[in-house]
Amino acid sequence: MDLIKVGRFISELRKEKRLTQEQLGEKIGVTNKTISRWETGTYMPPADALLIMSELFSVNINEILSGKRLQPEEYKEAAEENLKQTIRISSFTLKDKIDFYKKKWLKEHIALMIFGGLLVIGILVAGLVVKNSLLGYISIVLLLIFHAIRNNRMMAYVEQNAYDGTGNINV
Structure with a gap:
């Protein structure tokens, strides 16, 4: 061209x-x-x-x-x-767009992720202080749940912004 x-x-x-x-x-x-x-x-x-x-x-x-x-x-x-x-x-590949929207979502939700992390750490520390292994297990399960929710919401955001809903890349 x-x-x-x-x-x-x-x-x-x-x-x-x-x-x-x-x-x-x-x-x-x-x-x-x-x-x-x-x-x-x-x-x-x-x-x-x-x-x-x-x-x-x-x-x-x-x-x-x-x-x-x-x-x-x-x-x-x-x-x-x-x-x-x-x-x-073309300036943006699909991978570039996905990476961009992941980073954007993470920046917009950093406070929520910090709060969730502190909550999990707080429960883990409380379990160690009172010597209750159940609280330790609960903190690990919460960590996994928070991670799954975060990843699911982030990927939904990426999908909504990188695609037009038909599987076509937005330009």
Whole structure:
């Protein structure tokens, strides 16, 4: 995927519609500087911007990513190549997203985890002080239960945020 070629094509399409960079930016929800960066090949437009431009300019996304209007016989080959390139340069893999949302969940729930840990330690210490092995066993069982609940809630959060509910990765 040639970002310079893509950028020139976006510029041509914008000019065909007699739009300034600022006007196109308003339609997409970005600044004119962002449009300029796309047109100079500095950055690739995100997927949502490609969808909007596709509709606005009456071209398909493969044509935008190819940097030219495609003939019917060119479409299949261009689509395959664009898909391969997009996968290669995509910034977040599924593993990256899962790791990100796990860390985010842990940061948001650190106080609760500390409280649960202190509770388990308190019960364990109380068991040692009063020499009651039952409290020691209870603390171990509580530790396992807290760990299972924490892991289950964290993975539910990760699943909710990394996927759209259909098994597809959110982009």
